[in-house]
Amino acid sequence: MENYDVVIIGGGPSGIIAGITGLQQNKGKDFLMIKEEEKGLVPCGIPYIFHDLEDTSKNAMGPKGFVNLGGKVIIDKVVDVKIDEKIVITESGKQFNYKRLIFATGSTPTIPKFIKGYDLDGVYYIKKSYDYIENLRQKTVNAKNIVVIGGGFIGVEFAEQLAKFEDKKVSLIEMEKYCLSKAFSEDIAIVADKEIRDANVKLYTESKVQEIIGEDGKVKGVRLADGKIIDADLVIASIGYKPNSELAKKIGLEINSQGAIRIDNYLRSSRPNIFAIGDCSQKVGFITGRTDNIMLASTATSEARILGYNLCEIRVKRNFTGTISIFSTEINGTAFASAGAIEKSAEDSGIEYVVGQFADVDRHPGTLPGTSKLFVKLIVSPGDGSVIGGAMYGGKSVGELINLLGLIIQKNVTVYDLISLQVGTHPLLTTAPTKTVLIKAAENAIAKINK
Numbered sequence: 182m183e184n185y186d187v188v189i190i191g192g193g194p195s196g197i198i199a200g201i202t203g204l205q206q207n208k209g210k211d212f213l214m215i216k217e218e219e220k221g222l223v224p225c226g227i228p229y230i231f232h233d234l235e236d237t238s239k240n241a242m243g244p245k246g247f248v249n250l251g252g253k254v255i256i257d258k259v260v261d262v263k264i265d266e267k268i269v270i271t272e273s274g275k276q277f278n279y280k281r282l283i284f285a286t287g288s289t290p291t292i293p294k295f296i297k298g299y300d301l302d303g304v305y306y307i308k309k310s311y312d313y314i315e316n317l318r319q320k321t322v323n324a325k326n327i328v329v330i331g332g333g334f335i336g337v338e339f340a341e342q343l344a345k346f347e348d349k350k351v352s353l354i355e356m357e358k359y360c361l362s363k364a365f366s367e368d369i370a371i372v373a374d375k376e377i378r379d380a381n382v383k384l385y386t387e388s389k390v391q392e393i394i395g396e397d398g399k400v401k402g403v404r405l406a407d408g409k410i411i412d413a414d415l416v417i418a419s420i421g422y423k424p425n426s427e428l429a430k431k432i433g434l435e436i437n438s439q440g441a442i443r444i445d446n447y448l449r450s451s452r453p454n455i456f457a458i459g460d461c462s463q464k465v466g467f468i469t470g471r472t473d474n475i476m477l478a479s480t481a482t483s484e485a486r487i488l489g490y491n492l493c494e495i496r497v498k499r500n501f502t503g504t505i506s507i508f509s510t511e512i513n514g515t516a517f518a519s520a521g522a523i524e525k526s527a528e529d530s531g532i533e534y535v536v537g538q539f540a541d542v543d544r545h546p547g548t549l550p551g552t553s554k555l556f557v558k559l560i561v562s563p564g565d566g567s568v569i570g571g572a573m574y575g576g577k578s579v580g581e582l583i584n585l586l587g588l589i590i591q592k593n594v595t596v597y598d599l600i601s602l603q604v605g606t607h608p609l610l611t612t613a614p615t616k617t618v619l620i621k622a623a624e625n626a627i628a629k630i631n632k
Contacts, residue, residue, distance in 0.1 A: 182276050185211045185212065187213070188213045188269050188281075189215070189285055190215055190283065190284055190286055190428070191461075192285075193460075193481070196214060196244075196459070197244050199458055200214055201250060202485060214244055214253070214255075215254075218311060229338070230314060231321055233345075257273050259272075281492060283456045283458065284426075284428075284429055284434075285457075285461070286428065286460075287460045290308055290419075290421075293420055296390055301395040303413075303416060307419050325350065325414060326352075326413050328415070328416045329343075330416065331419035332353055332355025333421065334510050337377060352411050352413075353382050355384070355387075358386055358387055360377060361510075364506075364572075369558070369572050372517075377513070379513050380512060400413055424439070429457065433452070441464065443463050447495065466504060468503075468570065473506070508520070511577075516579035521560065521586075526570070532569065534560050534562060537559040537561055538559070539621035541554075541613075541618055543611065543612055544608060544612070549609065554574075556573060557571065557572075566595035571586050571622075585619070596623035597627070
């Protein structure tokens with residue numbers, strides 16, 4: 182039996198970063214990663230395989246950095262863990278002894294077994310599997326009528342990518358009034374829906390799938406609750422993910438009400454020397470303090486870095502006190518992003534707030550080529566002026582501006598701090614220094630607080 186200081190179950194972003202950071206911070210320790218497939222995928226890049234990247238291999242991800250630091254990787258499936266003996270058992274019958282065990286088992290797509298026809302030939306789900314996604318990509322090549330079920334980020338991105346092919350008719354079905362409604366308030370979701378439609382996607386909102394219709398075992402269409410039938414020779418269902426926690430549950434780790442492995446702020450599970458990170462582990466909102474089903478690679482890798490430093494002992498007194506839930510995407514050339522508590526999540530948690538907002542352009546003067554509109558909204562606690570959330574849309578600068586907003590939230594920066602924020606500006610890169618969007622939105626919030 183081989184002995185290791187650390188065994189990692191899973192080879193996704195969280196597992197890789199935990200392994201790399203752990204090796205860097207714990208010299209001389211032996212690390213083993215056990216992953217089920219040799220080839221991995223960048224999770225957030227999966228939709229772009231279907232048009233922009235043109236090839237699954239261009240979105241490949243692997244543990245090269247981990248191996249280069251001395252980590253060992255085997256391709257196998259862990260089927261059992263003997264906690265008392267600290268032994269991991271794989272499907273091939275191999276056994277490995279560990280001192281510390283990390284669950285980085287990720288998530289699996291939600292399969293809507295309540296919908297008749299969910300298992301027809303031609304119905305696919307967004308599995309984070311290289312071979313599965315490559316097979317799906319090949320199926321889309323000849324498909325003419327494609328229906329995507331689910332207007333979350335992945336569903337929207339799949340629909341937008343597939344609609345770039347002129348020979349395909351792409352329909353997107355969403356139960357809520359707007360797509361992306363969990364990440365954005367109505368005013369921004371309306372803008373996002375317009376971009377989806379402008380991207381040549383036939384959008385059906387406030388629509389429920391009653392049945393996936395088949396003939397001779399193959400998909401032929403989708404019937405909505407109102408009776409409308411949408412032709413389909415391929416259906417892609419993207420209605421969410423659930424934590425891959427079956428093994429953890431089997432061996433007796435505590436699981437929360439959402440099916441995730443229960444952990445503390447240092448990523449420790451209910452059993453000594455067993456940790457959990459990424460999609461399989463419990464998430465708590467940084468602002469709301471409530472458990473949430475947030476699954477983001479950015480959150481997972483943040484957890485992984487913290488664990489890597491503190492794996493063998495608490496070296497860095499930085500624990501994971503909750504997810505800020507930073508989302509971003511681009512639809513039809515317009516970037517959308519949000520972070521922290523938006524209006525609905527603040528209201529659901531009983532948090533008082535005011536909204537500060539400002540709209541401008543991302544270059545100065547606005548007549549410069551490549552200039553895009555830039556809209557920023559801040560959600561602010563009126564008691565102390567701290568920024569608890571926000572959202573924005575515009576050009577590509579939104580992708581990094583939302584990360585700055587995430588830091589503002591994490592460090593409890595107030596709108597009073599923001600009005601003295603010193604910024605670097607350049608005509609080709611930013612808004613004008615006289616009207617920096619975050620500062621102007623902060624001033625707008627202060628005006629409402631002082632009413």
